[in-house]
Amino acid sequence: MSTQNTTTSTPATKARPAPRAKLTDTLELDTRLMGMIGAFILVMVVFNVLTDGRFLTPRNIFNLTIQTVSVAIMATGMVFVIVTRHIDLSVGALLATCSAVMAMMQTAWLPQLLGLPLGHPLIPWLAIGAGILTGGLIGAFQGYLSGYLMIPAFIVTLGGLLVWRNTAWYLTNGQTIGPLDSTFQMFGGINGTLGEFWSWVIGIVATLAAIAALWAKRRDKIRHDFPVKPMWAEITLGAIIAGAILGFIAVLNSYQIPAARLNRQFEARGEVMPEGYSAAYGLPISVLLLIVVAVVMTVVARKTRLGRYIFATGGNPQAAELSGINTRLLTVKVFAIMGALCAISAVVASARLTNHSNDIGTLDELRVIAAAVIGGTALAGGIGTIYGAILGALIMQSLQSGMAMVGVDAPLQNIVVGSVLVLAVLIDIIYRRRTGKG
Structure with missing residues (x-):
């Protein structure tokens, strides 16, 4: 008995078109970065309106860039520190010590020890080398205290804030040292x-x-x-x-x-x-220096073993240590990098002032941490970008410069910056919670 196969006809189902990808997804853009850029543009537009068009003039943009450099350079190092779940409260004081060392090298120590006359072409470069060496050694020492002796970095650098600020005072006997070498001043902005x-x-x-x-x-x-x-x-x-x-x-x-x-x-x-x-x-040469630092730090973060170890340790310290990463030595390296960057920032800051002063770098530790956090570096560790920290520094400096041009008092400026920092952390928490990225 033959059986006949019968097919039941069903209405043809129309294929659903694939959902159109968002433009940001197609371009593979970081939505958080786009939000920061949007906030930066909004800040500039608002202050440009409030200042009758003076905020976005070439002169003010030029000044804004050279004012941002010092904090931005240190913020790139603070990304590594926070990513590894540490904090550095001593960066402003360490900047002052490095600045004092470089100023004394130019005006007193090199002429006395080596007999180099003022204005000798080697003086600024020897001074810069001594400053970077000083910053790197102090940073490594603080990293050793935290990494090997297991003293929390918060306590180590809180003590460092007091120690290095007053070390700078003793190095210069509390005096303003200057004018600095003319070649050295070229790293300050308008003079170079x-x-x-x-x-x-x-x-x-x-x-x-x-x-x-x-x-x-x-x-x-x-x-x-x-x-x-x-x-x-x-x-x-x-x-x-x-x-x-x-x-x-x-x-x-x-x-x-x-x-x-x-x-x-x-x-x-x-x-x-x-x-x-x-x-x-x-x-400005100082801005070019910031670009070079940003490129080098980005390459270190993305293309080197050190960068992979930094982010792996920040993501899960226990797993990183079990996988063979020497997290203690890594802490020393991260703080040494931070110290060297403080010295480079000291070059820019003191060159812009054309001298070393006792209050140089005051409150920079708060500005640097705020720049890194506003730029998307997670305080829980494991997440952060170099370009985000630089953009965070630029946003902060834009806020302060804009408020100064409008006539806002300095205390109120600090209130606004502090409020923005807390708001940025809150937004970051909400963003990571909704996107599952943290």
Whole structure:
């Protein structure tokens, strides 16, 4: 008996279209970073309105960048410290000690010990080397106390805040030391800029390097069979980065050196300034130094074994130690890096003032921690970015500069900055809770 197969016809089901990906997902953009950039833009727009357009002038943007550098450099190191579940309350005091060492090296110790006359070309570089060595050794010592002797970093660096602040006072007998070497002062900002031509060269090189990095990242993904962004998304992201870099250079190059200052520069060379001559400040050397530090720290965080160990230890210290990571030595290394960065920041801070003063770096420890936290570094450890910390420092400096231009009193400025810090931590907690990233 043959059986006949019968098929029941069912209405054709229409295939559902795949959900369209969000633009931020297509471009693989960090939504938290986008929120920070949006907040930064909002701050600038609000203060620009309140100051009748004075906040976004090339002159103020130039000043804003050189005022941010010192805190931003230390904030990159604070990312490593907080990621490994530590804290450093001594960075402002350590900056003061390094500044005092470098100032005394320039004005007293090198001329007396080596017989180098003031203005000798080796003096600023020997002083900077001594300052970085001092900062690195002090940082390593504090890391040893915390990592090997198991004293909490909070206590070690709280004591360091008092010790190193007053060490700086004794090194200089409480005096202001200066003026510092003219070559040294070039790291301070307005006394050391690249000019219009070399600023464009740096901007173009940075743009090409950023685009090359994007292309290299895409090729690596293709080589390992990872999904890649559409080509239009890559081009869009590259255009945004190029526009940001070259736009920043264009703004700095539009800030013209006053004619009186130019005239003094020509007179110092025994020349006469040509009629109608003009020149722009361009990119400050201190900002270029910050860019170099940011690139180096980012490479360390993402491309080196040390960076992997730092984030692994911050994510789970017990698991990291069981996997063979020497977490005690790692703590020493992290604090040594922090100390060296404090010395580099001391170069920028004292060069900008053209002297060493007793109050240099005061409250910088709070600004540096706030910059790192506002930039997305989790106090619980394991999470943080270098560019986020720099953006956090820029947001904080924008708030302070804007309030100063509006006429807000200094106490109220600190109240606002403190409130912003608490709000930033609250937003970060809510964001990580909702996204499951922390």
